[in-house]
Every structure is written in C-alpha cells, then in structure tokens.
Amino acid sequence: MVFFCFLVDQKRMVRNSKPAAGICSRCGGCASVADMETATRFCYVPIYRKSWRAIICTFCGALLKSYRHVC
Numbered sequence: 208m209v210f211f212c213f214l215v216d217q218k219r220m221v222r223n224s225k226p227a228a229g230i231c232s233r234c235g236g237c238a239s240v241a242d243m244e245t246a247t248r249f250c251y252v253p254i255y256r257k258s259w260r261a262i263i264c265t266f267c268g269a270l271l272k273s274y275r276h277v278c
C-alpha cells in the first residue's frame with residue numbers, strides 16, 4: 208500500500224497595510240487595507256502564491272472584507 212503525502216496547508220501573510228476608514232464589527236478596532244499573500248504549500252513546499260487585497264482589523268486581525276480580484 209502506497210501512502211501519499213496529502214499535507215496541504217495555506218499560509219496567510221500580510222505584506223503591507225495602511226489605515227482605512229471603518230471599524231471592526233467584532234471589537235471596534237481600526238480597520239486597515241492590507242495587501243495579503245496566500246501561499247499554498249504541499250508538504251511544506253510552496254506551490255502556489257496569490258496576492259489579494261483585504262480590509263482587516265489591526266487590533267484583532269479579523270477579515271472584514273476581501274477583494275478577490277486585484278489588478
């Protein structure tokens with residue numbers, strides 16, 4: 208019997224962020240526009256990277272809004 212390594216995980220990183228208007232619906236903290244990068248890893252080897260933009264809370268890190276299509 209052959210066992211494959213199905214260890215796939217995703218790592219989310221904030222590359223850049225700047226203050227944005229709005230507050231967090233969870234904790235009331237300040238929101239910020241962030242350039243996010245999601246790295247999909249297979250057996251700890253990055254196979255796919257995607258950059259996207261989202262509005263996150265700087266206090267609790269909640270994802271308030273995401274923009275899937277970033278030019």
Ligand SMILES: [Zn+2]
Pocket residue numbers: 231232233234235236264265266267268269
């Ligand atoms: Zn928050």
